[in-house]
Amino acid sequence: MSYQVEVSSLAHYALINLRGETQVTTNWEAVLDVTFPKSAHTALISRAFSILSLASDHWWVRTALKNEDELFHRLSEAVSGEHAAVTVVTDHFQGFSIKGPDAVAVLRQGFSLDLRRLESGQCTRGGFARCGATLQVVESGRAYELFVEASYSEYVERWLKMAQGHTF
């Protein structure tokens, strides 16, 4: 009596919010020894962390919760005095995992952007239900991770139940 999809809350992750123009990113790239994704919807996924490109001057670095403090300090020192901002936003967002063959049938009720254009490994931000969300495509069509401002987490849980076809 509902869509084939499992929804679960994500935990044990840290999110560091980076703001800065492209010339500042070289400092961060040196710290992480990696080149930042710089075009829309692109992300760099590696074992230790993943870097999501959210705007021309805006990235998320996502890593295990235990690395939060150390990574924050290394990234902050790399740009002290520069026109940049490094902020721990782990607690500002709540993540959800949405997996299953009907994942798109559920998400297309909330997102107005074209989900089918987003391939695996891509990410984007857009209007979702009545609160907006950041979406990471784990496996296009089957597995997604959704981040919403934490004060909306209860609302989004209830919304996802409705969108799956459960009573709420």
Add this chain to the structure above:
Amino acid sequence: MLEIPCPWCGPRNETEFVCAGEADRKRPANPEAETEEAWADYLFNTTNPKGVVREWWWHVSGCTRWFQIDRDTVTHEITPVKDPSK
């Protein structure tokens, strides 16, 4: 339902944006030098054209950038505007 061309995210549904008013409405560099008439005009008046208007739009649910477009207020035809700073 408009489709707004965000310079970064690409075309998106209007519900992801906020229309932030006429682009030629600049805040005076030195407000105290403005006459009462000119200040009231800045605060409250608009051009409000029936035709093409250059507007600020804010991609509030997406990349949170503010950008300009030219929009025809009769046909809703939209033309992107090159970002002056880029």
Add this chain to the structure above:
Amino acid sequence: MTRLANGGVIDRQRPLRFTFNGKRYQGYEGDTLASALVANDVLIVGRSFKYHRPRGLLTCGPEEPNALVQLVSDGDQPNLRATEIPLREDLEARSVNCWPSAKFDLRAINSVLAPLFPAGFYYKTFMAGRWDFYSRFIRQAAGLGHSPKERDQGRYERVNHHADVLIVGAGPSGIQAARVSAETGHDVMVLDMQESPGGHLLFHPRQIDGRAASDWVSREVGELQARENVTWLQSTTATGYYDHNMVIAVQHEPAESWLKERLWHIRASKVVIATGAVERPLIFPGNDRPGVMLADAAVRYIRRFAAVPGKRVLIYTNNSTPYAHLETFKTAGIEIQSILDLRKSPSEAELSLARNSEVPVIVDARITGVQGRSGVKGVTYQNGAGTKTVRCDFVCHSGGWNPLIHLYSHAGGRSRFEQASAAFVPGERAQGAYPIGGANGTFSLAEGLKEATDVANTLFCESVGNSAWSTPATPATEDEVAYRIDQIWPEKGLKGKAFVDFQNDVTTADIALAVRENFQSIEHVKRYTTAGMAVDQGKIGNPNVIGLVSRELGEEQSSVGTTTFRPPFAPVSFGAIGGSERGPLIIPARTTPMTAWNIENGAAMDEAGANFRRPFFFPRPGEVMEDAVAREAAAVRTSCGIYDGSPLGTFELQGPDTGELLNRLYTNRFDNLPVGRGRFGLMLREDGRLFDDGVTFRVDQNRYLMSCGTGAAGPVYAHIDRLLQTEWTDLNVYLVNVSAAWATMCVCGPLARVVLGKLESDIALDPTFQFLDFRDGALEGINVRVARVSYTGELSFEVNVARRSALKLWKILMEAGKEFDITPVGSETSGVLRIEKGFISPGHEGDNITNPFDAGMGWIVDMTKSDFIGKRSLLRDIKLGGERQHVVGLLPDDERAPVADGSALLPAQESNSRSGFQGHVTAACFSPTLKRTIALALLKDGQNRHGEKVVISGLENSCVATVTEPAFYDPKGERMRA
């Protein structure tokens, strides 16, 4: 029973019993309610709106104006078309708007009094006394079905979809367009309103590629539906074409069992409109009698449902299409009395068809009357040779075809009148809309298929250079009679009622009357006569209205023009439009880490700003609000209270120019704020009015943390981000929203320091920790930032902690404060405490009209700064002066007098200089601390009226009060600085 022994696409093994107007009948699976009624010889299906004349089925599709029924057996839904209701076992339906029954309707008296009811009669009478008296009766007569009584239990879904090509309509041209588009590899979506694809091919025996058209349909549609790049939706109506090729569609039978309907938002780059055309009635006296039906509809009932409308038919036409139906009538055993053709000379091809079927053709003929009230007995007509009456039991007429140009018009298209086909057809391109086939005025099957191939081929040529894919050939069809039409209008002053709008009972006489009274624009004619304003929205009647008006005015139909086509194409249930989000999902309920704890501990919840729910007060058993508020306030004033301040907005500002930015945003200076300190700031709007206030801390050399009001958080963020990204782009500052990352719990009251002191901590709480300082450290091993901020006027420590540890720390604080009876405090109480202190709230005292000086906050306005948002407007206020409303305190002479928020202020009796409205109470309460009623208010010239008396005038009670300073308790703020 007039059901043919064989034929039709119905399942004769599955009979279905149903009830209509209280009588039981039997139909088959595959029937619609309408076709089953035809098969059961039920002629009267409803009554017209104004004259209550008996009405029969006119059409076989959604444009049906007469057969509107109340579907009692499925949600008691009103105004459904019998032609669109699939027959189900034990279906029960009733005609609407007739009493006691369709057969015998008391209100049929109206047709006797018809001369008293010309178009627009109600504007010219009912003026004696009040209209309310008359409208009570008129409203009973108006309305069709009745609104359902029970709650709609349907579940609905709303989805967004993107396609390269959207094809609306799966008739022959739609299917061919889909075949060509699918080959290009683009994303194709096809919608079709019927239960099964094929469009008019379902109803007419045509040949495609040498085989039966239905085989071509099922093979091609089967292949298309199997393709990965094709999305196919049957029983789905495209209801509106909106900006930038957004099409809204409603799927009536979704596969998901728990859904009643699904609404689609479809964004396509190209939209092929293949919605076909509908037949148009002719205008002749008695053209509304039961048994008078459109020719194409009769053929559909016979072909599709093997239901025969009558034994002996008379055909009346001004165009070629009915000549192709003669075989269908013949094979169904129907005797064709004759064909009355308005035209002087039908084509040779048409006449030879008549000859082959041995059907007499009478040219230049005009029907002048139809005999029979609740069924056709005969028809009287004139032609060159005089007047004749013939016997027949049903009449089939055709006045031509109306292309369904609704979606094209919604898209902004301007239709043009084409003389050859006597129809309004699409003009230049509108957005990405490509009308083809019947919707484009191309009525021939062969031409429609060719048009589909050509148009579909060009859709993506520009973007991909030449067509790099194979194009399926246009299928061959057998030749057909060329479509010819000659619009001939009835002569003026016709005797008997000839209808142009069947449902709203609009006759040719009404159109003439409107033009005579100078309602000459087509929009005036429509609104004055209500032609085209009924439930079918003039789908079949409007072109006739335009024709009559052009004849009355002696103008071309193209200059008369059409009325505006407005969505939806067909009515859409409100459930489908807005039923997907119900109850708690209608607007988000935002929570903090303590929300659940508050509810579990008996909080009465209230709506805060920005969709947050917060505790209003914490009633203990037996306590009403006043008792709880008194207890909570006393705790804060005398021992220790605690409340959840998390909903406040919290923004991090980083960058070397942050000090300068804050100087421009706030009325006071911030660039000189030392690291480790906070400062209370007031923010104005550019027009100088109070916007928001709050404390901003300097956490690091280039890092500040700003807090602002819950409801103001969104507007403040937009305000700052707009200025940074569009005005002050040179400032090196980044704004980051961290509101939900921090939970804020305020421990307030004289014992606050003692309670916190009980916890194991590395933060010193002695008086060196001054008011508006903050200190980072740990409480019971949890990293916190403690700040001395007070909204209650008492000693107060705001403990800020990361969300992940918030609830744990909250419980620790509750435990630590247990021995001091630490009391959770709701917003009603903090409201009372604020009034006692006289703290200004932009939302209450601001009221969009107050500037800082009016609010007695001149102390925080630093006019020496070169510029800040609102300064120029303050200079204007100062220069122009004049009487302003100031924030004052009010002390009722009777200390116990109840005062309600929003009460108006009037001059006391003895003052003679002032009269009328003096201002209003912005916030009032009974102060448990001062044991008396106190209030803050906006009062004209209030700052110069301290000591004066005013009358507080509320709805239930009023009292006299003295105007005072707006601060009643510890005005110098010594307690919070202790």
Add this chain to the structure above:
Amino acid sequence: MKRFSIFSIARNALTGHRHWEKMWRSPDPKREYDVVIIGGGGHGLGAAYFLAKEHGITNVAVLEKGWLGGGNTGRNTMTVRSNFLREDSVPFHEMSLDLYHQLSRDLNYNLMVSQRGMITFIQSSAANRIALQMANTMHIYGAEYRMLTLDEVKQKIPIFDPSPNMRLPVRGGVYQPRASMVRHDAVAWGFARAADARGVDIIQNCEVTGIQQEKGAVTGVETTRGLIKAKKVGMAVAGHGSVVASMVGQRLPITTQPLQAWVSEPVKPVLNEIVVIRSYYGTYLMQSDKGEIVVGQGADPYPSYAQRGTFPIIEDATTSMLEVFPSFGRLKLLRHWAGMLDIPYDGSPIISKTNTCGFYIDVAGSGGFKTTPAAANTFAHLIAKDTPHPLAEKLGLERFSSGRLIQEGGVSANR
């Protein structure tokens, strides 16, 4: 002007309704008039009527670019009310209500004014506070506005059936008994007929393309039907205020935004009052005499002259409607359209002189239908006497240069 009544209908019935007079003459425009009114809607035609009736000025032309009542007069939701927050708004809207209730007789044309009453639901303590503030201000000016308990709301509206887990539970309501509904088309037609009978020339299909001035004073208007001279020109063109005012170089504090409305299929009477569900999306609904449920909502979120609206507005309003009237789920939307509102910065009407001598403006504001007769009356007074009517003193453009706005809402925080 022959009087309309049941007897006139009966008399004409005998001769097959062939002898009814024209409602208005549609003459060709003269070369000069004392006053030219731009805009043939309720405000423009009403102003011409009051100029003739109360000021004896009949050498007046009303120029309409399309068909009479084709602008916002033909596109609104028929509601007339005076529940407002400010002392400068309440008396003005009360005057409008009073005039509406006597217009059918004055114009001898049935405007079908039904006094249905309006109930606004209270769904939060903030909403309660604003309702009280309105009620107290209105009470001073004799306008009744009473709080209702939840039971009183249920008793007045039988189909009121809020869903149990409603996001913002309805606690009660606030009720204006005198709020009414008026057949909108009839307002334009009634004023046109009465003004025409007093000698006013009503000229359709006559678009004003320019305004001529000499030394800062108006001398005439250029139109698609030639030049028409006049020393006084009044503008009442809701939705095109900026366009016409720009012809004299006058900028205005307004943005033109679509205001949508829609109707359901007609059903038997189920709802008498006008209902406002403010706390969700500012949705309001009522049932017309014909049986249609008429629904409206706040303006679209961006300026537009396209005379059509965006669909999410209808979706949100429908969602809030179904929260309170869940039985409407199977009722069907029949038609939706949009008017074009000139929304002033502070949400209140602008009836004012301008920097150009002889050029007067009547900008209806958000929801100009409810102010039609009061605006028309005070606009005629301003044009005739060159000084504002007492009830419209605060409605001039001066309030913007002085910053003393009448804040009835409509203020956008981030300006």
